[in-house]
Amino acid sequence: GCDSLLNLTSKKATDAVDDIFQSLRDIARARMNMKQFNSIHNPGSSTHQAASYKPLLKQVVEEICNPDRSDPVDIEHMSSGLTDLLKTGFSMFMKVNRPHPGDHPLLIIFMVGGVTVSEVKMVKDLVATRKPGTQVIVLSSALLTPHSAIELLFATDHLQPDTDI
Numbered sequence: 001g002c003d004s005l006l007n008l009t010s011k012k013a014t015d016a017v018d019d020i021f022q023s024l025r026d027i028a029r030a031r032m033n034m035k036q037f038n039s040i041h042n043p044g045s046s047t048h049q050a051a052s053y054k055p056l057l058k059q060v061v062e063e064i065c066n067p068d069r070s071d072p073v074d075i076e077h078m079s080s081g082l083t084d085l086l087k088t089g090f091s092m093f094m095k096v097n098r099p100h101p102g103d104h105p106l107l108i109i110f111m112v113g114g115v116t117v118s119e120v121k122m123v124k125d126l127v128a129t130r131k132p133g134t135q136v137i138v139l140s141s142a143l144l145t146p147h148s149a150i151e152l153l154f155a156t157d158h159l160q161p162d163t164d165i
Contacts, residue, residue, distance in 0.1 A: 065130035
């Protein structure tokens with residue numbers, strides 16, 4: 001709501017900052033129901049005092065490439081065919097392990113909203129070190145630059161559906 005520095009008032013600046021923090025709270029609320037991927041902030045511990053940042057995409061790829069092979073908590077397998085549906089039905093009566101995303105030699109990741117070049121490199125490096133021999137394809141709705149990421153995050157009302165259809 002402010003087209004130049006001359007029109008900037010304290011009220012407009014405060015409203016803009018409030019909108020930014022509301023967007024950040026809305027993004028955090030979207031991950032609230034997740035058990036494993038609910039935070040990108042690690043506050044540290046008594047032995048390691050420094051707080052750290054761990055990107056959500058990195059957490060997801062590490063879980064997919066996890067050699068311990070535990071059932072992923074926040075990643076859900078969707079049954080696709082008759083055989084899978086029968087297995088899912090029988091799993092109510094007997095122990096049937098769900099397929100793990102890391103079982104397949106091809107990993108396809110689609111990022112809604114965009115992905116940066118550094119995130120693509122991070123995924124490539126993680127998969128190469130943790131699960132060699134796995135081919136990874138990263139798709140996205142946009143290739144983000146630092147400017148476009150900030151613009152998409154704060155300049156548009158992306159959390160509300162587009163009703164101009």
